[in-house]
Amino acid sequence: MDASTRSQVAAALARSDLNAVPLEPHQFERIRVIAQRRFGLSIPSQKLTMANNRLVKLQRRLQFADLEALVLHFEGPASAEDFLQLFDCLSTNLTMFFREADHYDVVVDQLLAPIRELPAQARPKLRFWSAGCSRGCEPYSLAMILRDQLGDLSAWDARILATDFAITELQQARSGVFPVRFVEDLDPELVDRHFHKEVQGTETIVRVNPEIMAPVTFGLLNLMAPWKMRGPFDAIFCRNVMIYFSEETRHQLVLRFEKLLRPGGFLFLGSSEGLPGEHDDLQRVFPSAYRKK
Ligand SMILES: C[S@@+](CC[C@H](N)C(=O)[O-])C[C@H]1O[C@@H](n2cnc3c(N)ncnc32)[C@H](O)[C@@H]1O
Structure with a gap:
């Protein structure tokens, strides 16, 4: 034409x-x-x-x-x-801060509590992946948990990779800016600690604080394509992403996630998503939360 x-x-x-x-x-x-x-x-x-x-x-x-x-x-x-x-x-991109919050409790109790008090020289590096992060609520929630549990994150080698294939959502995520309704149901003290409120014209927005944004790296990734990351990750979150995938695709994806987890690392799926197929190396530690043996 x-x-x-x-x-x-x-x-x-x-x-x-x-x-x-x-x-x-x-x-x-x-x-x-x-x-x-x-x-x-x-x-x-x-x-x-x-x-x-x-x-x-x-x-x-x-x-x-x-x-x-x-x-x-x-x-x-x-x-x-x-x-x-x-x-x-x-794609469907619905997300919110601290969605399915019990999973963050698993991170706190089983992953962070044992290392929280370690002296600087003994601290392990921490690697997380939010696969299907939408506009960033999940990786930023995780960064807030890390900050609240571990203190100053610049004293830790902690990084969160956050990927999605929805380019508009990723742009929003990278900005760290959200309409105020995103934080209305959160604990006001947490909001004060980790967000900065601004009035822009007729709208009130919240901006995630720089120290929460710092450990998060966003990337464009189609989960169906080959991945460049080699891991190992301490935890992978792929929640409310695979609900739209066939059983076989979910099974294959979980196998790929499993390979990238370190022994003892965690895989979190959405609360309505069970583990597809047989995965003998993954042990259920909480509903929709699995630990690699
Ligand atoms: C409903 S949102 C869930 C966001 C977040 N994980 C949560 O639980 O709040 C699902 C996300 O998965 C992403 N997604 C779906 N299929 C994907 C694919 N093939 N590759 C990468 N991302 C995908 C969508 O773009 C969307 O942002």
Whole structure:
């Protein structure tokens, strides 16, 4: 399509009604196949309406004449950037600070308590991975726990890797800025300790303190692709991510996580997610929390 046709199409699309362009069932099926193959996502049929609206917006942004052209694009030669946009359309990113807080208690009791009082020269390095971190609440919650338990984190070699494939969420995460509603249900003392409130125009926002941001490194990673990290990690959090994956994909992912854990390291899954398949080396220590033997 040449540039002038593209801009005519874009103008026509901008005038049209979003909901007037239904995704055909066969097109939805083809998008589901792509999402499964590329991102591991099994999109349930109830998500047809959501997918429809988001895909129409993507079709406009990428300036395709219709949804069929968009689907063909992703079945064919779409660029890595376009696939990122498709993932943004299809993923579910709901998150919150201290979600499933019992898991942080496991970290405190079983991982941090035994090392908390060690003198500086005897302190082990600590490595965590939040896999599917969305906009960063999970890795920042973990950093707050580490700060509250271990004191000044610059005196520890503690790092948290936080990855996701949703680029918009990662941008938000890296900024460390959240609408104030994200902290409304948290202990006010914790909020005072780790956030800075600011009024921006009509909106109140909270900013995560620099010492909490410091140990966290964000990265773009499709969990279905090869990983560069070699580990070993003390704990991996992959919570509420694999709910949209098939049993076999979850099983394979857990095997990959297992390899990257040190002996005695922890794997945390979402509270509604059991361990898929047989994993003899992982011992359940709490609901949805496993320790590598
Ligand atoms: C519902 S959020 C959960 C966030 C956080 N772990 C929590 O429990 O609050 C699921 C996240 O998994 C990410 N995700 C899903 N499939 C992924 C994949 N194939 N690669 C990387 N991230 C993925 C989504 O982008 C989303 O941000």
